[in-house]
Amino acid sequence: FLTFERDLKWDHMDLTYRVINYSPDLDRAVIDDAFRRAFQVWSDVTPLTFTQIYSGEADIMIMFGSQEHGDGYPFDGKDGLLAHAFPPGQGIQGDAHFDDDEFWTLGTGLVVKTRHGNANGAECHFPFIFEGRSYSRCTTEGRKDGLPWCATTSNYDRDKKYGFCPSELLYTNGGNSDGAPCVFPFVFDGASYDTCTTDGRSDGYRWCATTSSFDQDKKYGFCPNRDTAVIGGNSQGDPCVFPFTFLGQSYSACTSQGRQDGKLWCATTSNYDTDKKWGFCPDRGYSIFLVAAHEFGHSLGLDHSSVREALMYPMYSYIQDFHLHPDDVQGIQYLYGRGSGPKPTAPAPAPTEEPQPLPTEEPQPMPTEESLPVPTEEPQPLPTEAGSTSTTEEEEEETPEPTVGPIPVDPSRDACMEKNFDAITEINGELYFFKDGSAVLGVFWEECAGPPGIEKLGIGKEAGRLSGALQRGRGKVLLFSGENYWRLDVKVQRVDKGYPRATDDIFTGVPLDARNVFLYQGEWNLAGKYHFCRGSFYWRMTPRYQVDRVGYVKYDILQC
């Protein structure tokens, strides 16, 4: 392995990164996920941690650009140079740049489909009925966040089953953010166009008209920077149809089966055997995960290795079951030492049933910056390739329980108090204790009148043991128990109408049987993070309701 001159390295372990822009080739969530896993390649074997931030200056700024993109080291169009990164330091140092003239995929060129439906693989069903109307494509109707969605059955009104659509779908064949797709052919400057074009634009962006005559209507939208639809098709514009049957077998993705040249193809009807109709798919592209893991090695201080199988070898090659080469591990541990963390880290649990129905009417009013939106991101990690790890159930059992809950209280300080509580939260300087369905509210060292029943708060006895209380907004506390949570208005000492709600509704991706839930390293109005603990693990969730870390309570939180 090689490091840069003078062993350039970061002087702190808790690094931040920020993705400044995204390639249109992949869904944003897929790119975020690939970058997260690419950093995890290095954090798994060192004490380094990586946290994504969404504004301001991060240690590692990540961007997509083509040709000259502002750093004096121009890219070179498709193929050739794929990306580059700068050694650790201030400013541009540590940053990683990716050539957006490449076709970015996960190396298999088939990712776009994963978001067309839900994480359980249920695909969009067209047409579908929503509020009595028929939709033959994705829509943003009924959602405040403008995300395109679809029903995964023919009748959303009846079944309440839905999934998301890649925002690019609106752009796959081109269109605008109002959902108006490209119209082909269209007339521009008197000429007829049957594909997107850059004509008439100085910035090189590919565009199309969204009516048959741009000259007349001036209506237009943008296109991905590929001529064929991202998921493939033929030059008549017939897109791939999935699944399709070929030689009696069903294919739900492009394949090179049956071709000598290894090119990826698809049928443009559901049955190639009977119809013989087909088209090409974009090439496999370059795995953004593999290239990112390599570039992030540079961002951390590693130079190119001469070991062909090493990640830090300068040439790209697609590796199906990726893992770090000992040469890479020696190099990064030479700079940062070993990690104390466990190997492998536990993944977030896979979803077991459909996401909950869309709330179509507005929940109780809350201060807008505190409102609890419908989950805006795909709740679960996507089907991934190399680099995902899993822990078997047995492994989990073996690790003894941590000691974070129930929470012991110092008897000398408060003679009349119970010794253990289910949950404690502090609101405006007052401590509130919850135990076995009862709650002691108020400033505890003056009142020992004994606990009022939790029913007084409007929480039914069936709630059982509370696993956590989180302050959320001024004078509001979320109380968690089992698969539900309540929102308590502390002033009126009652839970708000419309509760309990299903925890999974908002806090997607965390265990529903967490033993302890708390806000850690932050106040309710600062970017603290929610922690849901179960067994030896904790799931950390950002204020934007994204699980950004799963780890061991003992090592990561208690620093044992």
Added chain:
Amino acid sequence: FPGDLISTLPDLQLAERYLQRFGYITEAEAKIGGRHMSLGKALLKMQKQLGLEETGELDAATLEAMRAPRCGVPDVGT
């Protein structure tokens, strides 16, 4: 189509550009050294660094490596 341009360059020009871009020939060397002398030495350096057969010649495997997609960070130097 820019990607193709590179591949249609004459091999020697492609090699010179590649060796300079990735640090196997410094700009000063390129200016003052004889073309073939500096190329041979630089080719040997590149073949060693990339685990290719060290022939010092612009052979097929070396040319193929020069056309392969790769990282833009230079292999030698800062």
